[in-house]
Amino acid sequence: MSDEDTQHLKNLAKQVEKLIELRLLHLRSKEQQVLLEEQHERLKQFAGVISHDMKMPLANLILTSDIIKQKYSGLIGKEGVIYLNYLKDSSLTLSDYITNILRYYESDGATEQPKSTFDTYELLEEVFEMLHLNEQSNISLPEDNMIITTNKSVLEQVFLNLITNALKYNDKEVAEIEISNHQDEEFYYFSVSDNGKGIDPKHKHLIFDLYETLGTTDNKGNKGHGIGLSMVKKICTALGGDIEVQSEVGKGTKFTFWIAKTK
Numbered sequence: 464m465s466d467e468d469t470q471h472l473k474n475l476a477k478q479v480e481k482l483i484e485l486r487l488l489h490l491r492s493k494e495q496q497v498l499l500e501e502q503h504e505r506l507k508q509f510a511g512v513i514s515h516d517m518k519m520p521l522a523n524l525i526l527t528s529d530i531i532k533q534k535y536s537g538l539i540g541k542e543g544v545i546y547l548n549y550l551k552d553s554s555l556t557l558s559d560y561i562t563n564i565l566r567y568y569e570s571d572g573a574t575e576q577p578k579s580t581f582d583t584y585e586l587l588e589e590v591f592e593m594l595h596l597n598e599q600s601n602i603s604l605p606e607d608n609m610i611i612t613t614n615k616s617v618l619e620q621v622f623l624n625l626i627t628n629a630l631k632y633n634d635k636e637v638a639e640i641e642i643s644n645h646q647d648e649e650f651y652y653f654s655v656s657d658n659g660k661g662i663d664p665k666h667k668h669l670i671f672d673l674y675e676t677l678g679t680t681d682n683k684g685n686k687g688h689g690i691g692l693s694m695v696k697k698i699c700t701a702l703g704g705d706i707e708v709q710s711e712v713g714k715g716t717k718f719t720f721w722i723a724k725t726k
Contacts, residue, residue, distance in 0.1 A: 517557075524554045578725055580612045583644055590622045600630055600638040609644045611651055612725045617698045622655070624691040625718050629657035649724060650704060656717040662710040670708065671696040695720070 528551040536544050583605055596602070611618070622642075629640045639658040646652060662670060671692050699706045703723025710716040 521554050521558045525551055525558070528554070578613050579615050580610065581615055583607075583609045583611065586611070586615065586619060587622065587642065590619055590626060593623060594626060594630070599636070600640065602626070603639075603641040605642055605644045607644060609646060609651065613651070613702060613722055617702070618722070621695050621698055621720065622653075624695050625655040628691065629655060629659060629716070633657060633659035635659065646724070650721040651724060652719065652721045654717055654719040656715060658715040661712040661714055661716055662708065663712055664710075667708060667710065671706070 528547045531539070532544055532547045539547070587604060591602070626640060626642075630638050635658050641656045642654070643656075644651065644653045696706050699720045699722060704721040706718060706720035708716060708718050
């Protein structure tokens with residue numbers, strides 16, 4: 464065997480060695496991915512069990528505080544009533560937090576549910592019924608009543624979160640909210656604009672992070688849980704789209720999101 468043949472064999476051996484290394488790396492990567500998916504599933508189950516188990520004691524705390532205040536307010540005095548109100552408010556806040564955690568993890572499988580065909584007005588009408596809107600808000604519907612085919616329940620959840628935030632974090636006498644939509648061959652596009660407080664530019668890259676609250680409070684002085692917008696982004700990406708935000712402090716915020724059309 465000539466020196467040239469020997470060198471060719473050495474080069475071939477090196478290439479085979481590199482291919483084996485790449486194959487091993489790929490197998491390890493797949494194993495790690497499976498492990499991460501299993502850990503995520505266990506975490507989801509754990510969060511679900513813990514959250515459900517905590518809801519009933521919290522409901523009892525809220526109910527008991529109301530009963531004590533109603534029957535024994537004369538005995539505990541004004542200071543006692545203040546403490547009971549604080550207990551109830553804290554319990555309601557924690558209950559709301561737990562509900563949001565459950566919704567976040569339940570949204571994993573929700574995007575896989577059967578799709579249906581409906582129009583924008585029908586969808587928004589159902590969202591408005593859940594919100595119990597009052598006279599201090601003015602919501603403009605899209606000009607085009609677009610026909611949509613997708614998972615209706617998760618799209619409702621996206622609008623419910625965005626419109627709720629537009630109402631809760633609005634410091635104007637009347638909350639002005641504008642909803643628009645359009646479509647192209649591949650995607651449905653939606654936007655929700657408001658005239659609220661706006662978002663500080665240095666915080667815009669954080670708003671879709673899970674549990675990121677930015678330290679802001681709503682109209683009632685309550686801090687958010689940092690779950691709603693993270694869930695919204697997760698739903699949009701699961702439906703083949705995404706979401707982005709434009710905002711100016713003191714003037715308002717506009718969320719634009721899009722989802723892929725059903726093939």
